[in-house]
Structure formats: structure tokens, C-alpha cells
Amino acid sequence: MDFVVIQLLNGLASASSLFLVACGLSIIFGVTRIVNFAHGSFYMLGAYIAYSLVELLPRTPLGFWGGVALAALAVGAIGGAVEIALLKRIYRAPELFQLLATFGVVLVVADLALKIWGAEELLAPRPPGLRGAVMILGRAFPQYDLLLIAVGPVVLAALWLLFHRTRWGALVRAATQDRDMVAALGVNQGRLFTGVFFLGSLLAGLGGALQLPREAANLQMDLSTIAEAFVITVVGGMGSIAGAYVAALLVAVLQAFGIVVFPKITLVLIFLVMAVVLAFRPYGLFGRAAAEPRAAGAEAQPLGAGDGRAWRWVVPGLALLAVLPPLAGGYAVSVVTEIVILALFAASLHFMMGPGGMPSFGHAAFFGLGAYGAALAARDVGAPMLLGLAVAPVAAALLALACGWFCVRLSGVYLAMLTLAVAQIVWSVAFQWTGITGGDNGILGVWPADWARGKTVFYLLTLLLCGGSLWLLRRIVFAPFGAALRGGRDAPRRAEASGIDLTAVRWTGFVIAALFAGLAGGLFAYSKGSVFPTYIAISRSIDALLMVLLGGIGTLAGPPVGAVVFVGLQEEISRYTDLWRLLLGLVIITLVVAFPEGIAGFAARWRRRAEGAT
Amino acid sequence: MAQALLEVEKLNVAYGRAHVLFDLDLALGRGEVLALLGRNGAGKSTTLKAIIGLLRAQSGAIRFEGARIDGAAAHAVARLGIGYVPEDRRIFAELTVAENLDVARQKPRPGAPYWTPEALYALFPNLAEMRRRPGGRMSGGEQQMLTIARTLMGNPLLLLLDEPSEGLAPKIVEAMADTILRLKAEGLTVLLSEQNLHFAARVADRAAIIEKGRIRYGGTMAALIADEAAQHAYLSA
Structure with a gap:
């Protein structure tokens, strides 16, 4: 007593x-x-x-x-x-x-x-x-x-x-x-x-x-x-x-x-x-479903489906990406590998937040689960790399299937908070279940298969998988499913009234986003050779958020641009000063004040204006 | 007309890419009641929102007592003596009747009637009986009274009334018309948006008809009542 x-x-x-x-x-x-x-x-x-x-x-x-x-x-x-x-x-x-x-x-x-x-x-x-x-x-x-x-x-x-x-x-x-x-x-x-x-x-x-x-x-x-x-x-x-x-x-x-x-x-x-x-109680103990501000896609401009000529710069761009870093040396390959993986991670979050209208503060849950899935498969089952890379997205998707059921019923800030909760739970499991996950020490020795051990080969594999995934994500956004998802974001009631099962659509979108985040996590594990609980920490979820928002939520080109800017800033700033967070913070603040639509969003508007003027 | 209290000149307003008002002109003299008539979606509410500053004009000028107010923030416009009563009432549901009034309080304004809560309770006796009731637990008619009373707490010179008769029982519409005539008698200038021609005819001196964002007709209320062709062309459903 x-x-x-x-x-x-x-x-x-x-x-x-x-x-x-x-x-x-x-x-x-x-x-x-x-x-x-x-x-x-x-x-x-x-x-x-x-x-x-x-x-x-x-x-x-x-x-x-x-x-x-x-x-x-x-x-x-x-x-x-x-x-x-x-x-x-x-x-x-x-x-x-x-x-x-x-x-x-x-x-x-x-x-x-x-x-x-x-x-x-x-x-x-x-x-x-x-x-x-x-x-x-x-x-x-x-x-x-x-x-x-x-x-x-x-x-x-x-x-x-x-x-x-x-x-x-x-x-x-x-x-x-x-x-x-x-x-x-x-x-x-x-x-x-x-x-x-x-x-x-x-x-x-x-x-x-x-x-x-x-x-x-x-x-x-x-x-x-x-x-x-x-x-x-x-x-x-x-x-x-x-x-x-x-x-x-x-x-x-x-x-x-x-x-x-x-x-x-x-x-x-x-x-x-x-x-x-x-x-x-989706709005909390004392909360009401009051006029909540519309989330991510609130002022969304319709996505341009492109004019079918995008390949004119995508194909040479990919060719350059495949050729240039290996010529520039090992360090460049490592940095670009990381950028490409994070671009996929950011794109998977963008898929949820932009077209899906479902903001997340805990996207690292799926990234981390993918990484751990691959690492555990490699260590405990002795799975070869390609199998490990297949386990990663599946593990993440399974988690999303389970927690998506109640996540997608919420929207806006509440949804973001619930995803944060999911990520914290996954994080503490990884942190505390030392017998399986190694706790804070993580899992070491997650190396690529022999044929992919060379940095350049692994980089090309990463480029192939991430490029393919980005292409798939883009296809999904413009497929009928993507239209239903975007319709549900912009006018939920009208979407339901026109026969769309919005919960199912959002749930599926949630799982798809997790799937690609998991693949990114798996690739990340193999590229680093190890996994740690920090892969699931809040700060990593925020990294993804930063990349998406830096690139711009209203455009599919945003996440890669955001990943480049984010990793670039981090690498450059930390080279000159130990106050890199201070500088990164100031850069973010400046960017937000100067480009409230993100960098790629700003570029798109600028281009539209230029076209309108001619 | 001597210098107008409110002048709207070549006003253009757009929501994103959708252009809603086209080169709109309006003028109100002191003490006048002008009814802005038109069908649903013609641009009546947009006009009032642009005047109070809740919407930004693409181009054109809005003058109040001779000074430009377009581009000013809503609170600054309100403090010059323009009171806005929204169509959907926008009562603060969590606040009591007395608090709803208190929130809108402004200093007395020279040349405008001065309102205290007691004076408003006298004007709207129903409200006096429910001072401590939350705004969310009132009937539509009571809320309509409260939203007008609340705006009067700012001691406006000009009142923008957005469809005050909408959704009210006929008896309450009558009371609303009496109220507007009382306010006119106190010296207030009123710009009223309406679909109900009968109601407008009871209170307004002049009428302007707006259709698809353009002013199509302007004249005295009496002339419009006599002009069945204009009524048929712009107002009948």
C-alpha cells in the first residue's frame, strides 16, 4: 500500500x-x-x-x-x-x-x-x-x-x-x-x-x-x-x-x-x-474533430503528368549518374550511394505525404525495420544479399499493414503523431531487445555478396533498384490508384461518394510507402555493413521530412532534389565547422522563408511563370 | 452625391486561377442602404470579403472615406469603422453571448453610433436572456442576431451584411428587416448582399445586381421593383 x-x-x-x-x-x-x-x-x-x-x-x-x-x-x-x-x-x-x-x-x-x-x-x-x-x-x-x-x-x-x-x-x-x-x-x-x-x-x-x-x-x-x-x-x-x-x-x-x-x-x-x-478516440480524450488545418496537400497544385518528354533529361541524367561518381573516386561513390538511397527513402515518405496527404513523423520505422530485416536475415539465416534485400521491404510492409489499420483512420497532426509513436515503439524494441538486435551495439558485418562487394558495383545496383523504385512510384501516382489517393486527399467525402473505399486506398498507400522505405533501409544496411537503433530514431524520421520539404511537397522531383541538398549541406558544413547543426538550422530557416514551396516547387513555379511570359 | 463613404473601383478578385470579380464598381453614400443582389455564386460574398480585407484584390481600388483600404489587413480595415457580418455567422461557439460581444469591442468612433452590450441587449431582447449561454447552443435566428450585435460592438460607420435573411423563418426575417431599418435610422450606412428581393425591397434605397462577377444593373430599389425585365434576366432562378 x-x-x-x-x-x-x-x-x-x-x-x-x-x-x-x-x-x-x-x-x-x-x-x-x-x-x-x-x-x-x-x-x-x-x-x-x-x-x-x-x-x-x-x-x-x-x-x-x-x-x-x-x-x-x-x-x-x-x-x-x-x-x-x-x-x-x-x-x-x-x-x-x-x-x-x-x-x-x-x-x-x-x-x-x-x-x-x-x-x-x-x-x-x-x-x-x-x-x-x-x-x-x-x-x-x-x-x-x-x-x-x-x-x-x-x-x-x-x-x-x-x-x-x-x-x-x-x-x-x-x-x-x-x-x-x-x-x-x-x-x-x-x-x-x-x-x-x-x-x-x-x-x-x-x-x-x-x-x-x-x-x-x-x-x-x-x-x-x-x-x-x-x-x-x-x-x-x-x-x-x-x-x-x-x-x-x-x-x-x-x-x-x-x-x-x-x-x-x-x-x-x-x-x-x-x-x-x-x-x-481519434481526437484525444478531450479533443474535438474541430477545423483542423488541411495537411500536406492543402494548397496542392495539380501534379503535372509531364509531357512525355521527361526521358530527354532523365535518361542522360541516369547515364551521367552511372558514369561520373566511379570516375570521381571511392569517396564520391559512397556519398552518391547514400544520396541515392536517401532519395528513395524521401520519395517513399513523399508518396505518403504529397499524393497521399498523410504526413508522418515516424517514417524511419519502416526504413529501420527494412535495415534490421536485411541484417537479421543475413546474420541468423545466412541469407544471401539479394534475399536480404527482398526481406527488407516485406518486413516494412508487414509492419505497415498491421499499424496502418488504425493510422490511416486519422489525418493531419494526429496521424503524424501516431506514426511517431509507431517509430518510437520499433526503436525501443531495437534498443532494448539486446539478445536479438544487439541493442545499442547494433548488428555488424552485413556485407554485400562477393560479386557486389566493390563500391562501384554496389553503387550501380543501388542506382538500378532506387531508380526503378522511383519510376514505379511515379507510375503509381499517375495510375488510377494514385488518382484515387489524390482524390481522397483533396476531397475525402466526394471521393467516398464516388465509390472509392478511402480507408482501403489510404491503407494500401501507407503500405506501399513503407515497402519502398524498407527497401531503402535494406540497401542502407548493406552499404554501411551494419545497423544501429539510430536508423529508427526520431532524428532520422526528421531527416526524411527535411528532404521532402526541402525538395517541395507538390512535385515528384522534390525528394531527389531534397536528398541532394540535405546530404550536400551536411557533408559541406561538417567539413568546415563543428557547428553544423547551427548552420543547417539557419540554412533551413532561410530556405523556408525564401522558398515556402520547397526548392523544386519554386523551380516549377518559376518555369511556369517563364512559360506564361512567352 | 457628395463624397461617397465607400467606393469600389474596377475591383478584380480571383481564387487561385479562378477569376471571380471583374472590374467591379460600387459606391455608397453616407446613411444609404444598398442591396447587392444576385444569384448563388454571382460574387456577392466575395465582394464583401474583399472589402473587409479577408480576400486580396488582384487589381482595382477600394476607398473608405476617401482613403485606400485595399491591401490593408482585415483588422486594420475593421478599425477604420467597417463592420462585417458573415453569411455563415461565424459565432464563437465556445464563448458565451457576453464574451462574443466583448471580443468585438472597439473604442467609440466619432460620427458612428456608440454601442454597449446593454444597448445591444435592448435592441435584441432575446440575447439579453441568454448572456451566459455558449454561442454554439443557440438557434440559427438567435445566432444571426448575435453576429450582428457582435459586429455593432465595433461601432462601425459602414455595415457589410452578407445575406442576413438566409435560412431564417419568415417571422424572424421580418424582425431582421426592422432591425436594419432601425440601424439606418441611427445613421449607419449598410451594404447588404441578398437573394431575397422582397426583403431587399423593404430595407434598401438602391440596388445593384451582380451576375458572374460583373455589375449588370444599378438604380433605385423602386426602379428595380418596377423593372420586371431586369428582375427576370438577372434574379429569377
Whole structure:
């Protein structure tokens, strides 16, 4: 009994911080419709800034709490500044571009934090006056944690008063529902949005600062926090503050018990909770199927079917690709091999997001499963390379078949979150099932067959398989199936009314995307000779997203262009500086502001304009 | 006419590649009620949205009190004294009646009637009885009252009313006509989009007919009522 109570209290103490960060995210999304990837970075900044301030200020209760409050305000100001400097320029851009821009902020903040605070974990002492413990049912429980338990409900109540007893709060709620109407009534949205960003970021910073005595500030906090905050918001229902609190309680308490009963489950548990909740309540516990912004294909231009003359540059292009890298030497072959594989990976995600209208934050699940499938087939069955390469797409497709059933019923942000959950589950299986997967050490010695061991031969094989796959994907997009998929994206009801079984079409599209991602993963495993859990990590899913968005969502030429730009940037920047994430982030931000349709999309528009002018 | 309160000159609006309004001209004098008539899809709502700034004009000019407002943000246009009442009402469903009014509050404006929530509750007694009710739990007629009351909270000089009679019971349509005449008596200028000729005839001084994005007819309401040929050509279904 006493054990249950203590674990419950532990869960409640963790819930407060989760709630603060998640409700900030939820408020920002509700009003601005921006999915703010940088929210976890704001949380991390809150922890780091609070650490510096607490070190600097006198070691008194006032010093500690003053430091926490100042840190929260500072993070709020940073959030407001990001909104003014960056997001204001792109409110009219498609949702996924806004996401990309906030991800640029993540990269910038990550490197700045490394530069300023270093790589070591930083733990602050508990505040003076709250260092002791209270005896609860014969067990010691930290006083500080008791205080944290109270913070959640207090902030919840304060926010409720703010939103229901002030005109500003009413404006925020009104804008959450219909921001154009609010503007037509004479309300300056710009200032409202900045205020909302300030408030949301402040809450994230406060969450990070308050968590500091319990959990050391570290550089991994940004992505781990954003993943958790996404889950909490989605489970609670986007835009619902009370929902965020209930979801935070649910997740934190389950975690507290899970860690004792079955420690290995903790990495997965939060995502399992989300998968279960979304399968039964697609819009979260307190969410409504409100006017969600249309996802990827929202402002989609019809795809041009081409004029049948594309071969005029595709064929010579492929010939050049086959001949040039081997002439340029081994290093060039390796880089181009990677680009070609990633182009297929990106194209498979693009197939889902663009024509399919199904955004994914977890596409690495299929890439990684393909890689592991090939590696396990090679190691445990002794399968030859070609068999391994056949296993890869099949393994990925099977996973997609299983999880697609509930994924494709959702759309937009909710779908993206569910795919993130799937990827996290696959990742933690790969990470924790050491007996089979080797855990963090991965699986080594996945080498190509003897005949393909030469870099050039393997490169040509990769080019053949990826080129063929890209051609197939293109055929599918323009086949009747692809038309049904695109029709379902643009006008779901009309598509259903004209006899298209939309769920089946989307499910099939989901599996096809996974299939090609799996093939890319298999090729990647053989090209590197090894597989690691990082192949499935969030950052790899985001890489794919970056490539698709850099290339442009509205054009089939986008993913290869995006892969070239992405790998090129990474290679070039990391050659000159160790601050490559900072630079990559700045480049992404600049590109988003300059080309809100992606590079290939921009080129296409430019070409159309040139044609129109002649 | 002395200087018009609102002037629209050669306005062109397009949604993407679909051109909707073609060289549209309109002018409203102070205190006047103009009915913009036309069939479904003729471009009535688009015209009002372009004036308030929710849609951007491709070309042309919109002047309010002599100053250009085309290209300005919607909130800036609203703050000059133009009130917009959308066709689909767009009540904030989660907000109470009182909050819906409060959100739209603006400072008193010289030359325009000044509205307080109490004055509006007097104008729309139904609303007074449901101040704390969420907007989402009101009937269509009540919502139509609320959306007008909400816009009046901005103390506009000019009211853009998009199909105020649409979907309302005949009795409520009558009440709506009375309300518009009251507002006119208070000195408001009204641009009204309508399909219901009978309703427009009750409230409007002048009429303009829009068809496929072009103005086809302009004259006094009385002249239009007498001109059955024009009615038949542009308005009958």
C-alpha cells in the first residue's frame, strides 16, 4: 500500500512538468495552428537558463525562485522573438513548412546550448528550505516533489482564470476557433499570436526550470521532451488545456508504476498509451474533430503528368549518374550511394505525404525495420544479399499493414503523431531487445555478396533498384490508384461518394510507402555493413521530412532534389565547422522563408511563370 | 452625391486561377442602404470579403472615406469603422453571448453610433436572456442576431451584411428587416448582399445586381421593383 502511494506521488510530481510543457504547446497550436517542434528546445533552455541563474543568484529561497521565474520569462521572451522574427513571415505557408522552420530553430538552439553550457549534464540543488523529505506512510518523500505536485493544479487554475475571466483570454479562445473572424472584428492577430507564443514558451521554460532539481539539464532534452509533449497534447486533445493535464497525469502515473513493475517498458509505455487512446478516440480524450488545418496537400497544385518528354533529361541524367561518381573516386561513390538511397527513402515518405496527404513523423520505422530485416536475415539465416534485400521491404510492409489499420483512420497532426509513436515503439524494441538486435551495439558485418562487394558495383545496383523504385512510384501516382489517393486527399467525402473505399486506398498507400522505405533501409544496411537503433530514431524520421520539404511537397522531383541538398549541406558544413547543426538550422530557416514551396516547387513555379511570359 | 463613404473601383478578385470579380464598381453614400443582389455564386460574398480585407484584390481600388483600404489587413480595415457580418455567422461557439460581444469591442468612433452590450441587449431582447449561454447552443435566428450585435460592438460607420435573411423563418426575417431599418435610422450606412428581393425591397434605397462577377444593373430599389425585365434576366432562378 505504502509503495503504491509513493509511486502515485512520484507520478503526480512528474506530471506537473509534463503538463506545463504540453499545455504551452497546445495553446500555441490552438491559436496559431503551428506545430512547434522548438517547444522541447524552449523547455531545455528553461532548464539551462535556470541553472545559470540559480548558480549566479544568492543561495536563498528568493534566489532560487527568482532564478526560476526569470528563466521562465527569458524563455517566454525568446519564444516571442522567434515568433516575430521567423514565424510571422510564414503563417500563410503550408503547415509542414512551419514545422520545418521550427525544426530549424531546434537545430540552432541545440548547438547554441552545446556552445554555451557544454556537453555535461547540469544538476541544480533543491531550493533552500525544500531540501528535506517528509515521511509519508513510513517512507521519505522529497519536499520539493510535494511542491511540484501542487504546481500542476495551480497553473491549471491560473490558466483557466486567464482564459475565462479576461478579455485577452476570450480573444485567444475566439482565435482558436476562427482567427479570420477575429481579425474581421478588428483584433490585431499579430499581437495576439506573439502574446500566445510568449505565454506558451514561458510555460515550457517554467516546466524545464522547475524540473531542474529532479532531472539534470542535458542536450537530449529537446527531442525527448518534444516527443513526450506531443504525445500528451495529442492524448489530451490538441488545444485542450484540461485534456493536457489529464493526459499528463495518466502518462506520468503509468510511467511511475511501469518503471517499477517492468523497467524496460518505460521507453514504450507513453507511446503505447497514445496508440491505444488514438485508436479509440481519434481526437484525444478531450479533443474535438474541430477545423483542423488541411495537411500536406492543402494548397496542392495539380501534379503535372509531364509531357512525355521527361526521358530527354532523365535518361542522360541516369547515364551521367552511372558514369561520373566511379570516375570521381571511392569517396564520391559512397556519398552518391547514400544520396541515392536517401532519395528513395524521401520519395517513399513523399508518396505518403504529397499524393497521399498523410504526413508522418515516424517514417524511419519502416526504413529501420527494412535495415534490421536485411541484417537479421543475413546474420541468423545466412541469407544471401539479394534475399536480404527482398526481406527488407516485406518486413516494412508487414509492419505497415498491421499499424496502418488504425493510422490511416486519422489525418493531419494526429496521424503524424501516431506514426511517431509507431517509430518510437520499433526503436525501443531495437534498443532494448539486446539478445536479438544487439541493442545499442547494433548488428555488424552485413556485407554485400562477393560479386557486389566493390563500391562501384554496389553503387550501380543501388542506382538500378532506387531508380526503378522511383519510376514505379511515379507510375503509381499517375495510375488510377494514385488518382484515387489524390482524390481522397483533396476531397475525402466526394471521393467516398464516388465509390472509392478511402480507408482501403489510404491503407494500401501507407503500405506501399513503407515497402519502398524498407527497401531503402535494406540497401542502407548493406552499404554501411551494419545497423544501429539510430536508423529508427526520431532524428532520422526528421531527416526524411527535411528532404521532402526541402525538395517541395507538390512535385515528384522534390525528394531527389531534397536528398541532394540535405546530404550536400551536411557533408559541406561538417567539413568546415563543428557547428553544423547551427548552420543547417539557419540554412533551413532561410530556405523556408525564401522558398515556402520547397526548392523544386519554386523551380516549377518559376518555369511556369517563364512559360506564361512567352 | 457628395463624397461617397465607400467606393469600389474596377475591383478584380480571383481564387487561385479562378477569376471571380471583374472590374467591379460600387459606391455608397453616407446613411444609404444598398442591396447587392444576385444569384448563388454571382460574387456577392466575395465582394464583401474583399472589402473587409479577408480576400486580396488582384487589381482595382477600394476607398473608405476617401482613403485606400485595399491591401490593408482585415483588422486594420475593421478599425477604420467597417463592420462585417458573415453569411455563415461565424459565432464563437465556445464563448458565451457576453464574451462574443466583448471580443468585438472597439473604442467609440466619432460620427458612428456608440454601442454597449446593454444597448445591444435592448435592441435584441432575446440575447439579453441568454448572456451566459455558449454561442454554439443557440438557434440559427438567435445566432444571426448575435453576429450582428457582435459586429455593432465595433461601432462601425459602414455595415457589410452578407445575406442576413438566409435560412431564417419568415417571422424572424421580418424582425431582421426592422432591425436594419432601425440601424439606418441611427445613421449607419449598410451594404447588404441578398437573394431575397422582397426583403431587399423593404430595407434598401438602391440596388445593384451582380451576375458572374460583373455589375449588370444599378438604380433605385423602386426602379428595380418596377423593372420586371431586369428582375427576370438577372434574379429569377
